[in-house]
Amino acid sequence: MRPNDVPPPEGNWRLFRGDGEPREPVMPPAPPWRRFTGVPRAEDQAEAASQSPPEPPPVPRYLISPKHADVVNAALHLRRPLLVTGSPGTGKSSLAWAVARELGLGDVLRWPINSRSTVQEALYRYDAVGRLRETALQREQGEYGPGIGSFVRLGPLGTALAPRSRPRILLIDELDKGDIDLPNDLLTVFEEGEFEIPELARLREEESAIDVATDHAGETTTVVRGNVRCTEFPVVVITSNGERDFPPAFLRRCVPLQLPTPDEEMLRAIVTAHLGAGVLAESEDLLESFLQRRAPGELATDQLLNAVFLRTSGADLSADDLLDSVLHQLGGTV
Incomplete structure (x- = not known):
């Protein structure tokens, strides 16, 4: 059996594996800032009715001085x-x-x-x-x-x-x-x-x-x-x-x-407001990398949130190519 034939363990973040094998994984919850309120189709509603409705995420407080x-x-x-x-x-x-x-x-x-x-x-x-x-x-x-x-x-x-x-x-x-x-x-x-x-x-x-x-x-x-x-x-x-x-x-x-560019203290507060205080301890390296990359070029705060959210989803961001994709400079070509 090829490694790609082994089903990913529960909680694995790799929904798409590039092996061409059809599968219907359960879609994980979206980031709080990418959740929408459209009404699903009737057949989807019937399927969802048999499941426990998900708790709506708390609306993060807007941080302003x-x-x-x-x-x-x-x-x-x-x-x-x-x-x-x-x-x-x-x-x-x-x-x-x-x-x-x-x-x-x-x-x-x-x-x-x-x-x-x-x-x-x-x-x-x-x-x-x-x-x-x-x-x-x-x-x-x-x-x-x-x-x-x-x-x-x-x-x-x-x-x-x-x-x-x-x-x-x-x-x-x-x-x-x-x-x-x-x-x-x-x-x-x-x-x-x-x-x-x-x-x-x-x-x-x-x-x-x-x-x-x-x-x-x-x-x-x-x-x-x-x-x-x-x-x-x-x-x-x-x-x-x-x-x-x-x-x-x-x-x-x-x-x-x-509105000023968020400093390190504000960035910590923003991450906490959107993803909870518990993720900060696991994201110090991402915050440091974000601050270093922001110095020579333009980055947006939501790029840091994206990186931290992927970390909580199980993504290995130690690989430079993935981190470069998430924290890419906005002033140049992707």
């Missing part, structure tokens, strides 16, 4: 966007979820920015072609076409500005990846807290109130005379990797927060 937390509070009180900058892995995006969870603001609306992003698409989308086709089909069948509200959907920014008693929280992720004019395009929306949907503003008086879908699944909001105006200005968290400067007019309307 009091002085940086005070900057967040300043933005909350002033109803101004929070512009968060810092190196990769410093927790810029995670801050939005931490604020939402602690203040009970519900799900985070996320607008990931790329070079083609526009304020228009983040506010709303109108499917004119779909409405035309659906209306023609319904008329052929002697029925009335669907209302225009069925073809309007608010984007993440538009949903954040929809009126409600408590503010939404909106994450505008990596704004510096957008077009150079994008920050200026946001100024009017941030100042006025409202926008117009011209396709709805042109409707007759008896159609002045239209229900439209939002960026939150299954939720609708009523738009009156095409105007969307917030009741409470949303909590806006804007992240930037510092790849370019923003115009002064935009910066004046934001509260800036620079």
Whole structure:
């Protein structure tokens, strides 16, 4: 019998062995930061019903210093966007979820920015072609076409500005990846807290109130005379990797927060918060290697978490090729 034919011992981390032999190993628990909430298929649910449901992992506390937390509070009180900058892995995006969870603001609306992003698409989308086709089909069948509200959907920014008693929280992720004019395009929306949907503003008086879908699944909001105006200005968290400067007019309307690169003490606290205090004693070499590799180049904190988690899963990280793959420099090629 070849060594590869021997089934791995229980707890062995090698799910894939590269021997071409089919097997159905039990998938181990995912890292706490890579667990999702999708609903499994009916047949999977039936199988899972016969097993003990797994305990949901505790949500790790977001680690932030009091002085940086005070900057967040300043933005909350002033109803101004929070512009968060810092190196990769410093927790810029995670801050939005931490604020939402602690203040009970519900799900985070996320607008990931790329070079083609526009304020228009983040506010709303109108499917004119779909409405035309659906209306023609319904008329052929002697029925009335669907209302225009069925073809309007608010984007993440538009949903954040929809009126409600408590503010939404909106994450505008990596704004510096957008077009150079994008920050200026946001100024009017941030100042006025409202926008117009011209396709709805042109409707007759008896159609002045239209229900439209939002960026939150299954939720609708009523738009009156095409105007969307917030009741409470949303909590806006804007992240930037510092790849370019923003115009002064935009910066004046934001509260800036620079998150520092975690030092050794903070790294220990982060590992403890995500994986428990018990793993620190077994991870001193990984922490030391991370700090040494971070000095000449750029590494993210979650790379350290990945290495420690693999160690707890049984991986042998003493081999340089595996450790190099996990702690690879972000500024170069992989």
